[in-house]
Amino acid sequence: MLGRIRGSAIYIAALSLLHCLAWAAEDLQAQRSYAVELPVGFPKPRIPADNPLSIEKIALGRFLFYDVRLSGNLSQSCASCHQQARAFTDGRPRAVGSTGEIHPRSAMSLTNVAYATALGWANPLLDSLERQALVPMFNERPVELGLSGKEEELVDRLRADLRYQRMFAEAFRGQSDPFTLGNIVKAIASFERTLISGNSAYDRYVQGLDDNALSEEAFFGGRLFFSERLECFHCHGGFNFTASVTHEGNPFDETSFQNNGLYNIDGRGAYPPDNTGLFEITRIPSDMGRFKAPTLRNLSYTAPYMHDGSIATLEEVIDHYAAGGRRIHSGPYAGDGSKNPYKSNFIRGFVITEEEKQQVLAFLQSLDDPEFVTNPRLSDPFQLWGCVSDCNYDFVVTVDELVRAVNIALGESSLAVCLSADPSGDGDPTIEEILQGIHALLAGC
Ligand code: HEC
Ligand code: HEC
Structure with missing residues (x-):
C-alpha cells in the first residue's frame, strides 16, 4: 500500500x-484491548475470554453486520432485520428472510444485547453472541440469510475485498489465514457488544444528571410500573428492564421465560403450533407459551410487540396486561388467554384509569434513547x-x-x-x- x-x-x-x-x-499496541464506554450505573458485560474486544474487531464486525454479502443471494444483511433507526429491529410483526420466507417470530431489538443470558425469544440453550450469529446465517427453517452450503463462497467473497483483507488481518493479527467463519462471528459479536443504550430520559434522571429529565407524568407512571398492582417490574426489572441479564460479578445469571397470556387456543393453554415458546425445546407441558420477557428500552422504535408482533401499540399492551391476558374472539387462534393455565401468577389483571394508563405510557416512553438510534458509530459504515x-x-x-x-x-x-x-x-x-x-x-x- x-x-x-x-x-x-x-x-x-x-x-x-x-x-x-x-x-x-x-500506537498499535495500545489499541489492542478496548472497553466499551458504559453509562453510569451499568455493570460490565461479560466478554468471552477467547474473544476480547478490540477496536479492530468491532470495526470489522460493524462492516460485516451491514454487509449483504452475508446472505446467499446478496439481498440481506443482519441490518435488514436489525435496523438502527428501529433500535435494531425491523418494524414487521414477523421477520422476512432473504428468500422471502416468513419467520414465525419477530426480529428482536439488539438494545444492550451484550447483557442477554439467552438469545432469542425462547431458547435457553443459545447463550453466546458468537454462536447466535450462525443461526440467521445458516438457518434453513426458515431461511434467513440463506448461507447454508455456501460457507466457502461467503469466505471467498469476503477474501476478495481489499478493505476486508486489511481489516481481517488487523483484527486477527498473527493468523496466517484470518478469513474463517469463527472470526466472522467473533467480529460480529464484538460489534454487537457495543450496542449499549443507557441515555434515555429515565437514565439521566436516575443517574442524577438531570432532575428534570422525567416528566411528572412519567414519574407517576414509573411508580405504577414498580407497583404490586401492575407487577411489571417482576419480569421487566433491573437496569435493562428484563429479568434475564448477565454481567461481570453477577452471582446468579437468571433466565426467565414467562407465559403472559397471549393465547389459549384449546382452553387448555395451547399457543399457535409454530410458536409454543420454551415448550418447543423442553416439551414440558407447563412451558407452553413461555417466552423471554424482552427489555422495555426503546419501545417507541420497536413496534409491533410480542414474539409474533401480534400487539400493534403500547396502549394495547397495557390493555392486555390490565385484562390479565388476551381474548381472541374468532379465527383459528380464538380463546381466552387470561384463562391460560400456564400463565404467570403475576399476570392477574388490574384496574387502571385512563390517566394512569397515560402515565405508564409516558414512563415506557421515557426509556427511549434517541442517541442510540442515531449514533453514527453504530450506523452503516458503507455510507460515509x-x-x-x-x-x-x-x-x-x-x-x-x-x-x-x-x-x-x-x-x-x-x-x-x-x-x-x-x-x-x-x-x-x-x-x-x-x-x-x-x-x-x-x-x-
Ligand atoms: C430475516 C431477518 C433476520 C436476519 C437477517 C437476522 N436476524 Fe437476528 N433475529 C431475527 C429474529 C426473527 C430473531 C428472534 C429469533 C427467535 O427467537 O427465534 C432474531 C434474534 C436475534 C438475536 C437475539 C436477541 C435477543 O435479545 O435475544 C440476536 C443477537 C440477533 N438476532 C443477531 C443477528 C445477527 C448478528 C444477524 C446477522 C448475522 C442477524 N441477527 C440476522 C431476525 C433476523
Ligand atoms: C410474568 C412476567 C411479566 C409481567 C408481570 C409483565 N410482563 Fe411484559 N412481557 C413478558 C413476556 C414473557 C413478554 C414476551 C411475551 C411474548 O412475546 O409472548 C413480555 C412482553 C412485553 C412487551 C413487548 C415488548 C416487545 O419488545 O415486544 C411490553 C411492552 C411489555 N411486556 C410491557 C409490560 C408492562 C407495561 C407490564 C406491567 C403492566 C408487564 N409487561 C408485565 C413478561 C411479563
Whole structure:
C-alpha cells in the first residue's frame, strides 16, 4: 500500500506538515484491548475470554453486520432485520428472510444485547453472541440469510475485498489465514457488544444528571410500573428492564421465560403450533407459551410487540396486561388467554384509569434513547458519515484526524482508528482521500 503513495510530492508535503505538528503516532499496541464506554450505573458485560474486544474487531464486525454479502443471494444483511433507526429491529410483526420466507417470530431489538443470558425469544440453550450469529446465517427453517452450503463462497467473497483483507488481518493479527467463519462471528459479536443504550430520559434522571429529565407524568407512571398492582417490574426489572441479564460479578445469571397470556387456543393453554415458546425445546407441558420477557428500552422504535408482533401499540399492551391476558374472539387462534393455565401468577389483571394508563405510557416512553438510534458509530459504515477523515463523525476534520489517516496509509495504524479515511473501500487512504481530508480541514466539513 505504501508504494502507490510514497513517491507523491503532495503526499510527502502533507505528511511532513502533519508530523511537524508533533502529534504522536497512533500506537498499535495500545489499541489492542478496548472497553466499551458504559453509562453510569451499568455493570460490565461479560466478554468471552477467547474473544476480547478490540477496536479492530468491532470495526470489522460493524462492516460485516451491514454487509449483504452475508446472505446467499446478496439481498440481506443482519441490518435488514436489525435496523438502527428501529433500535435494531425491523418494524414487521414477523421477520422476512432473504428468500422471502416468513419467520414465525419477530426480529428482536439488539438494545444492550451484550447483557442477554439467552438469545432469542425462547431458547435457553443459545447463550453466546458468537454462536447466535450462525443461526440467521445458516438457518434453513426458515431461511434467513440463506448461507447454508455456501460457507466457502461467503469466505471467498469476503477474501476478495481489499478493505476486508486489511481489516481481517488487523483484527486477527498473527493468523496466517484470518478469513474463517469463527472470526466472522467473533467480529460480529464484538460489534454487537457495543450496542449499549443507557441515555434515555429515565437514565439521566436516575443517574442524577438531570432532575428534570422525567416528566411528572412519567414519574407517576414509573411508580405504577414498580407497583404490586401492575407487577411489571417482576419480569421487566433491573437496569435493562428484563429479568434475564448477565454481567461481570453477577452471582446468579437468571433466565426467565414467562407465559403472559397471549393465547389459549384449546382452553387448555395451547399457543399457535409454530410458536409454543420454551415448550418447543423442553416439551414440558407447563412451558407452553413461555417466552423471554424482552427489555422495555426503546419501545417507541420497536413496534409491533410480542414474539409474533401480534400487539400493534403500547396502549394495547397495557390493555392486555390490565385484562390479565388476551381474548381472541374468532379465527383459528380464538380463546381466552387470561384463562391460560400456564400463565404467570403475576399476570392477574388490574384496574387502571385512563390517566394512569397515560402515565405508564409516558414512563415506557421515557426509556427511549434517541442517541442510540442515531449514533453514527453504530450506523452503516458503507455510507460515509460527515466527510473524509472525520474519524469521530462530528462534522469537523482536525489535524489529529488527518494524522490518523496518514498513519493508516503508512501502515502504522489500523484502519479501525478512522474508517472515514477510506471511503472508497480499497483498504488504504489514497492520496486523493488524504487531500479530501485536508480540504475538509481547511474549508470545513
Ligand atoms: C430475516 C431477518 C433476520 C436476519 C437477517 C437476522 N436476524 Fe437476528 N433475529 C431475527 C429474529 C426473527 C430473531 C428472534 C429469533 C427467535 O427467537 O427465534 C432474531 C434474534 C436475534 C438475536 C437475539 C436477541 C435477543 O435479545 O435475544 C440476536 C443477537 C440477533 N438476532 C443477531 C443477528 C445477527 C448478528 C444477524 C446477522 C448475522 C442477524 N441477527 C440476522 C431476525 C433476523
Ligand atoms: C410474568 C412476567 C411479566 C409481567 C408481570 C409483565 N410482563 Fe411484559 N412481557 C413478558 C413476556 C414473557 C413478554 C414476551 C411475551 C411474548 O412475546 O409472548 C413480555 C412482553 C412485553 C412487551 C413487548 C415488548 C416487545 O419488545 O415486544 C411490553 C411492552 C411489555 N411486556 C410491557 C409490560 C408492562 C407495561 C407490564 C406491567 C403492566 C408487564 N409487561 C408485565 C413478561 C411479563
